[in-house]
Amino acid sequence: xxxxxxxxxxxxxxxxxxxxxxxxxxxxxxxxxxxxxxxxxxxxxxxxxxxxxxxxxxxxxxxxxxxxxxxxxxxxxxxxxxxxxxxxxxxxxxxxxxxxxxxxxxxxxxxxxxxxxxxxxxxxxxxxxxxxxxxxxxxxxxxxxxxxxxxxxxxxxxxxxxxxxxxxxxxxxxxxxxxxxxxxxxxxxxxxxxxxxxxxxxxxxx
Amino acid sequence: xxxxxxxxxxxxxxxxxxxxxxxxxxxxxxxxxxxxxxxxxxxxxxxxxxxxxxxxxxxxxxxxxxxxxxxxxxxxxxxxxxxxxxxxxxxxxxxxxxxxxxxxxxxxxxxxxxxxxxxxxxxxxxxxxxxxxxxxxxxxxxxxxxxxxxxxxxxxxxxxxxxxxxxxxxxxxxxxxxxxxxxxxxxxxxxxxxxxxxxxxxxxxx
Numbered sequence: 001x002x003x004x005x006x007x008x009x010x011x012x013x014x015x016x017x018x019x020x021x022x023x024x025x026x027x028x029x030x031x032x033x034x035x036x037x038x039x040x041x042x043x044x045x046x047x048x049x050x051x052x053x054x055x056x057x058x059x060x061x062x063x064x065x066x067x068x069x070x071x072x073x074x075x076x077x078x079x080x081x082x083x084x085x086x087x088x089x090x091x092x093x094x095x096x097x098x099x100x101x102x103x104x105x106x107x108x109x110x111x112x113x114x115x116x117x118x119x120x121x122x123x124x125x126x127x128x129x130x131x132x133x134x135x136x137x138x139x140x141x142x143x144x145x146x147x148x149x150x151x152x153x154x155x156x157x158x159x160x161x162x163x164x165x166x167x168x169x170x171x172x173x174x175x176x177x178x179x180x181x182x183x184x185x186x187x188x189x190x191x192x193x194x195x196x197x198x199x200x201x202x203x204x205x206x
Numbered sequence: 207x208x209x210x211x212x213x214x215x216x217x218x219x220x221x222x223x224x225x226x227x228x229x230x231x232x233x234x235x236x237x238x239x240x241x242x243x244x245x246x247x248x249x250x251x252x253x254x255x256x257x258x259x260x261x262x263x264x265x266x267x268x269x270x271x272x273x274x275x276x277x278x279x280x281x282x283x284x285x286x287x288x289x290x291x292x293x294x295x296x297x298x299x300x301x302x303x304x305x306x307x308x309x310x311x312x313x314x315x316x317x318x319x320x321x322x323x324x325x326x327x328x329x330x331x332x333x334x335x336x337x338x339x340x341x342x343x344x345x346x347x348x349x350x351x352x353x354x355x356x357x358x359x360x361x362x363x364x365x366x367x368x369x370x371x372x373x374x375x376x377x378x379x380x381x382x383x384x385x386x387x388x389x390x391x392x393x394x395x396x397x398x399x400x401x402x403x404x405x406x407x408x409x410x411x412x
Binding site for chain 2 (some may be wrong): 040041043044084123126132135136140157158161162164165166167168169170172173176177179180181182184185193194196197200206
């Protein structure tokens with residue numbers, strides 16, 4: 001373990017080591033941090049416990065992530081393809097945009113590469129103001145962009161909030177609290193149950 | 207403080223003391239426990255910290271509430287008038303039931319006697335299975351009862367879940383994450399934005 005740390009630090013300092021190593025170790029720390037934040041909360045998570053989970057020395061966690069804030073930020077940042085897919089969904093033709101958005105939400109929560117990140121972000125936003133602000137900025141930018149451009153700005157803001165509220169409530173039932181029937185229905189059934197509501201919020205009569 | 211504890215224990219044991227005293231002390235402990243559960247999480251909350259918040263001796267907390275489970279249960283149990291008002295809302299004429307339900311939700315979260323209890327219940331349900339089960343049982347019983355009786359049972363179950371999802375998502379935005387515009391809109395505007403969605407889930411075409 002110490003050897004691994006020294007090797008990694010040595011490589012990082014000299015800048016000569018293979019990038020893969022750094023990436024692998026850093027990803028392992030981020031994933032351990034995410035689990036720790038989910039289980040112990042932001043205030044309860046410690047560098048030591050995260051290091052134990054990642055099976056690295058605590059000094060290495062400090063070396064890669066100088067502060068808990070940086071670690072939390074890394075643990076709640078979705079991968080680039082999630083952002084790309086979000087863009088694709090909110091740019092779909094307006095008439096099918098509600099459907100595309102909920103399809104994207106459902107497939108992202110189900111994917112091992114994004115589900116745990118969304119889960120950690122939602123839970124940490126309950127107790128950490130920065131995470132909440134990050135979430136707010138991302139949801140409001142995306143969902144306002146998804147609403148009909150013909151509507152007045154104030155109206156679009158409200159509709160974006162309603163889209164977000166229906167999605168967040170669904171995610172809480174299906175993925176966090178895991179309450180039936182929403183937790184055990186097929187993706188397809190969930191999508192067809194929720195898409196019309198989102199579509200109404202995006203451009204329907206209210 | 208010790209005198210207060212001894213007095214309360216003496217009265218509780220002898221059964222002679224004025225009920226007000228017991229009620230007042232117990233309510234203070236419950237309220238302190240609720241704040242502690244919200245801030246420190248279920249696993250992070252301790253009898254000692256709760257006692258400190260309530261300004262009583264830890265032994266008194268143990269005396270009134272033998273276990274953390276009992277304390278958590280007390281901290282997440284709404285008062286009888288909340289249950290009465292829920293019954294009234296879900297028994298309103300079907301055509302205006304969506305409106306009545308969201309009015310009840312919004313006024314309950316705004317009320318000092320119920321808002322903090324709902325807040326604690328939602329947060330503790332994230333990490334505590336019993337709280338989650340309590341919430342599930344209450345929401346599903348109430349919201350299934352609110353859906354149109356003419357629909358098949360399976361359909362009513364789904365619709366109740368959707369009602370619940372829209373309400374929970376709204377509450378998360380307005381009262382927990384406090385994200386605009388849903389957090390700062392008037393109760394009236396929130397009610398008129400969300401009521402039609404609930405009404406559709408209760409008895410509309412889907």
